[in-house]
Amino acid sequence: MDFSIIIDGLFTALQPINLMWLVIGAILGTIVGILPGLGPATGIAVLIPLTFGMEPISALILMAAIYYGALFGGSRSSILINTPGDGSSIAATFDGYPMTKKGQAGQAMSIAAIASLIGGVMAIFGFIFLAIPLAQFALNFGPAEYVMLFIFALSAVVALSMGNIAKGFLTMFLGLGISTIGVDLQSGVHRFTLDVPHLTDGIDFIVIIIGIYALGEVLYNMFNINKAKKPDQNIGSKWFTKEQWKKSLAPILRSGPIGFFLGILPGSGGTISSLLAYSTQKQIAKNKEEYGKGAVEGLVAPESANSSAAVGSMIPMLTMAIPGSGATAVMLGALIMIGIQPGPLLFENSPDLVWTLINSMFIGNIILVVINIAMVGMLVKVLHTPPKVLYPLVLVLSFLGAYTLGYSTVDFYILILAGVLGLLLRVLNYPVVPLILALIVGNDMEQNFMRATVIYDGPVSILFASPITIGLAVLTILSLSYPLIIKLLGRRKKKDHPMTM
Amino acid sequence: MWKPVLSSLPFLLLVACSSSASSEGTEFPTERMELIAPASPGGGWDMTARSVHRAMTNDDIITQDFNVENMPGGGGEVGWQYLQRQDAHSTSVNSSLLLTNNLLGQSDLSYEDFTPIAMLLTEWIAWATASNADVQDADELISQLQDDPESLIFGLSPALGSGYHLSTSQIAMLSGVEPRDLQVLVYDSGGEAMNALLGGHIDILVNSMSVLSSQYEAGEIDIHAVTSPERLEMFPDVPTWQELGVDIEFPHWRGVMGPPDMTEEEIAQYDEWFGEMAESDQWQRDLESNMFFDFYMDSEETKAFLEEQDALFNDIIESVGLMP
């Protein structure tokens, strides 16, 4: 590898003008990440006209900064008020919000930012050394492999709802059911759209996420709204403790590579990778009972994974001109308009561009940590807002977020229905995550299954299509049987305890 | 029981919107203008709309306030239903989906419900195979299909009945292959289908040159034949289907249309704007960097062209058996 070009890239990235765009992108990204419904795709799309007048490399730096900045920001609202604005920040609610309830909001946010940084940096190294071979390997994922990957991801998430497996499967099937609304690609048949044109493209999973989490959370908090004391929540220290850091390091290092690889695969890399990182972390953990109650490991694992997934998802976009997510699709379009042609030749034709980008991602991640930790003090003020004022505001932002996704009030009805459903699911102890993951991957899973039936003879040959499918099948069986084994062992140990979940 | 209620909703809302549309003065334009991209940011319609916007405003062709609005949903349906109820200040990007949605029975809107304004650009469609598949030329593919139409798997996007699908069906018919027997996998986007081609999961990718070019230049894929009437300057080595004896010319066009009942003056004004834009350097540069091809036609020509295309698509759809 030619090191002078890397150093050149570093200097280009450090040019004041590029640094300026980097900071702007990071801030803007954090903001769109915090707001429900708005994500990196919108953030980048808004700036497209601005990029026309810019140097191509500055434009690329800016867009990339918005992208990973949004992921840093995404977990803020999950941690503070239990309302993720996007699929990839759902996992941050599991243990991040309980930490806030324990009075550790500041610590949760700062360690989440550090986890994102380390995950991102790991992925950048992955990018440097493995971009092209991994992009090549990812091509092996065809219809059969995707079907198995989705089945594995679903089973890992259903397995999270230990002691409640039947409810986990129930909500998973519901999510799959919602995902069948819209046009069936392979046959062109319009399914369950009730003749509403807005529904032909299906229901946007982010509307459901906002509904179930944000609206559900608001309604849930109405229970005690009149009794709620003056918020005197101790937000704790801004800095995490040494002990928390010790607990976090291993999960962060483990989850980064998971996220990175899943990010390279086109699809919903961010969500799948953070959920899988969480479930892997929980399954191998010794202190399982602490998860979901504010275990710091359960927060840093998904944060690290989704940050490295973001870097990973730029690889197929840059090396093969194949966008794997909404945000990278917008980036690809914008790059072409400003005269950069991503593709296999980009690395050969303009290595300076690529290396400047890599260096800028490096610097950008560090800047983001600084911004995010500096913002901790400001953000925790949210907790000082009286709930009676805060929750109406959350409602308005939720509706607004839903509107920007589809420019239609049809989404408002869906939002309200999802909110009621979310409230009932929560009160009656049904796990929500299987529903959401199923909704995100359901359509892809079906389409890939139908494609696979054209390529292969039957379900059995799909299962044995390649070493990858066999490996994923084994993982699926493991993740489903693991909680069963635990349960059996647990029963033998403490027969007298009643089931609590 | 929800059906009538829900299906009448968008209609009610649209009626409500239209009532707020202002009355027309004698001068046009009198207020903010909008160009609707009936899709999310990032796709072909969005790119076209943004290129138009850039060319129109950069060279001050349109001095009025002018915006691009994204209205995704239903393969254009949502944006076009909205357009139908606006006045001449609103226009929308369109493509062959405007015709095929109607022919396939997926929409009640037809091209006759709008005022044609211009044809803007086209992409040309080609067949590509992975270079390690060692396919010599398109003749080889065609003869293999003639022997066994189910032996090759096609990948295309974004829907059955799209330009990629219809052109492939037409090529099959012209070569004596039953189009219904072709094995077709549908992908969300050209990028996903390209992934499948490079990974060896499909045999033939049907897409436009802009999607194919970067992998072609890198030597990863072979492009066999293109639906343009003449060889493309940028790809001198790719023969046309016509050279290979398949009499097809199939543009994958995009144009602009306005709401119904526009006045002569308004149409003339748009003709002037778009005529000037089509000549501008900015527009030509954007076409080139996106690998789009100039396909400008004024409102009169566009009208005739749409009629001709509608008849052609009708024939293909009928013989493939996609007719509802």
Added chain:
Amino acid sequence: MYIIRLSLPVLFIVVSLIYAVMIFQLQPAMLGEPNAPRYFPLIICSGILIFSIVDLINMRKENVRQNEDLEMLSRKSTLKIVGIVLGFCLIYTLIFEHLGFLISTILFLGALLFYLNGVKHWILNLSVTIITAFTTWYTFSFLLEISLP
């Protein structure tokens, strides 16, 4: 209380039945296997049905009385608040495109604040409503160029 506990599994069973009817009303595919669009939904439909029934059966083992949240929700006063908030949401949805973002948001947010926060804090309520409505409107329409009605 038991009605609320029962509501979900029963609702899901009803949903799966409606879903089943809709599956059979689907148009057949024009190309390839005519029933292909129905396979996956049928698996899902039976999945929902089976697991809702399992859930109903499991319910007997559950001690509903131990669920504090459920007890809370079953109170008339809670149901009233939740219902009224949802009512406001529904009204907002209905007026959003007619009155435009600004007016409908001011009405919606104002109504919520006056209802929840009480008339006593009217200065706070009014100022929060107006500031929020205008800042979000400005941010979205001008800074983010997202057109609101």
